Amino acid sequence: MSVVVYLAAGLFGLSAVVLFRRPRTAVRDPLTVSTCVAIVLGSLVFVCSAPLTLSAVNELTGIPNFGAPLTYGMLSAYSCSLLVLLIHWRGGPRERVRRMVLRALAAYVPLIAAVVVLFALGDARTERLTDLDTYYADTPYLREMILLYLIGHSAATLAMCVLCVKWSREVTGLLRAGLRLILAGSVLDVAGFQVTKYTAVAARWCGHDLDVLSTKVAPPMASLGALLCSAGFVLPRLLPVTLAHVRSLRDYRRLGPLWSRVRFVSTAPKPPSSWWQSPRERLHWREVSIHDALLGLAPYFDDRVRERALAAARSAGRTAHEARIAAEAVMLADAARRAAAREEPLRAPSGYRLHATEVSGTSGLVELAVALVRRPAETAVRRGTVRTFHG
Numbered sequence: 001m002s003v004v005v006y007l008a009a010g011l012f013g014l015s016a017v018v019l020f021r022r023p024r025t026a027v028r029d030p031l032t033v034s035t036c037v038a039i040v041l042g043s044l045v046f047v048c049s050a051p052l053t054l055s056a057v058n059e060l061t062g063i064p065n066f067g068a069p070l071t072y073g074m075l076s077a078y079s080c081s082l083l084v085l086l087i088h089w090r091g092g093p094r095e096r097v098r099r100m101v102l103r104a105l106a107a108y109v110p111l112i113a114a115v116v117v118l119f120a121l122g123d124a125r126t127e128r129l130t131d132l133d134t135y136y137a138d139t140p141y142l143r144e145m146i147l148l149y150l151i152g153h154s155a156a157t158l159a160m161c162v163l164c165v166k167w168s169r170e171v172t173g174l175l176r177a178g179l180r181l182i183l184a185g186s187v188l189d190v191a192g193f194q195v196t197k198y199t200a201v202a203a204r205w206c207g208h209d210l211d212v213l214s215t216k217v218a219p220p221m222a223s224l225g226a227l228l229c230s231a232g233f234v235l236p237r238l239l240p241v242t243l244a245h246v247r248s249l250r251d252y253r254r255l256g257p258l259w260s261r262v263r264f265v266s267t268a269p270k271p272p273s274s275w276w277q278s279p280r281e282r283l284h285w286r287e288v289s290i291h292d293a294l295l296g297l298a299p300y301f302d303d304r305v306r307e308r309a310l311a312a313a314r315s316a317g318r319t320a321h322e323a324r325i326a327a328e329a330v331m332l333a334d335a336a337r338r339a340a341a342r343e344e345p346l347r348a349p350s351g352y353r354l355h356a357t358e359v360s361g362t363s364g365l366v367e368l369a370v371a372l373v374r375r376p377a378e379t380a381v382r383r384g385t386v387r388t389f390h391g
Contacts, residue, residue, distance in 0.1 A: 030097075034088045035233055038081040042226050045074045049219070051129040064127045069119040072149035073112045079156035080108035085233065086163050111152045118145035133197060134211045137204035146201060154194050160229075161186045178236040185228030192221025248279035251362045255286055258369035261336050262293035287362050294354060299345035300335035301352060321355075328354050329371035 047053055054067035083104045087097055122141035124132075136142040164183040168176050200214035268289040310327035318326060332354075356364030 031085075031088045032237075034081065034085040035237070038078065038085045038233065039230055041074065041078040041081050042230065045071065045078050046223065046226070048074050054129045055127075058127055065119075065124040065132060067129075068124070068132050069116050069145070072115045072145065076108055076112045076115065076149055076152045079153045080104050082160055082229070083156050086160060089233075090163070090167065108152065108156075111148060115145050115149055118142065118148065130215045131211050134200050134204050134209075134214050137201045150194060150197055150201075154190070157186050157189050157194065161190070174236040174239055178232040178234075181232030181235060182229050183232075185225040185230075185232060187225075188221060188228060189225035192225060193218045196221070245279045248283040251366055252279060252283045252286055254366050255283075255290065255362065255369050257373045258365060259286055259290055261333065261372060262290060262297060265296040265336070265339060266290070266293035267296065268292040283362065287365060290365055291357065294332075294357065297332065297335045297339055299349040300339050300343075301331055301350040302334060302346060303331075303350045303352060305334045306331040306350075306352065324355060325367050325371045326374075328356075329368060329374075332368070333372060 048057075048067060048071040054065075054071070057067040057070060058064055084101050087100045087104070091097065118141045122136070122139055122145065124136060124139070124142055126135070128135045133146050137146065161183060164179045164186065168179040168183070171179070196213040196218045200210045200212075200218075203210035203213075266289045268285075270285075306327045309330035310323050313323035313326040314320075331352075354364070354368065356368045358364065
């Protein structure tokens with residue numbers, strides 16, 4: 001059981017590491033901070049609730065079952081952090097957000113303190129690593145401690161369910177998907193963890209033994225519910241960034257043939273190589289460097305090469321835009337060949353502007369790179385359909 005719980009904690013905490021990978025930027029964003037705090041606390045709840053951790057904490061402190069108030073206090077703090085996260089996520093006037101956050105803290109800080117006090121007042125001499133809730137369900141003070149942490153967690157979870165249902169009616173797209181994941185995780189927590197815990201404790205009060213609900217059913221349901229909630233919080237924030245990185249990496253690679261052809265001309269300073277550079281940063285540097293190289297090759301652009309290649313592409317059935325890009329690729333290849341051979345620039349260089357320099361972003365450069373790889377017009381030239389090169 002401990003291995004499964006530790007694995008869930010690791011997966012839970014990994015999303016916080018990804019969100020907080022740029023600490024200087026992240027600390028300025030209350031939403032990012034509250035997201036990371038909630039996820040880290042959730043991960044700590046998993047770690048603290050593992051039997052191996054409970055045994056180690058009890059042994060280190062010399063207090064039997066000291067891991068119980070530690071886990072319950074951590075779970076209450078996690079419940080509070082979820083409410084704070086939802087408050088920041090919903091947004092609104094700063095004073096209103098601040099006031100709601102203070103209310104959440106005012107409710108849960110005393111609750112955590114009460115959990116510790118009730119444990120100190122109770123008699124928990126027998127160490128219980130997996131069934132403390134039901135074993136001490138009838139013990140004075142410990143009974144109240146167990147009910148208090150469960151009620152505090154239930155209040156936060158039900159509040160999340162209500163907020164998610166109301167807010168999901170107002171939003172669309174990834175945000176709605178994230179809210180639905182949070183709602184699914186919260187419902188699973190209520191039905192799979194809280195209801196089973198309440199049922200097992202109530203059964204003890206009535207003289208029955210349903211401990212299996214508390215020891216076998218509740219923990220995996222709580223883990224799954226927490227992971228769904230974590231995914232719901234992280235999805236709207238990470239997925240757009242991830243997709244942007246994927247697109248940047250794709251364009252970076254597609255620009256490879258164009259960069260290989262013109263890199264000897266570029267004078268753009270190379271940034272310090274860092275393994276943590278994002279694909280977007282790498283793409284930006286390649287884009288700037290290619291534009292610099294195209295500027296350096298401009299004196300070698302020959303309009304006659306481009307016009308003949310354009311005619312060949314149009315006669316091959318290309319659309320006007322496709323023919324233009326194909327002709328530009330042939331002209332660029334010709335210019336790069338002559339620049340690499342250290343030939344003299346043209347006496348009357350072309351004033352023609354490449355399509356890639358007329359559009360923003362990397363789409364034009366990608367089109368040029370793809371055409372440079374295919375270069376059907378240049379193939380036709382080499383076969384003798386048109387003569388484009390000098391000599």
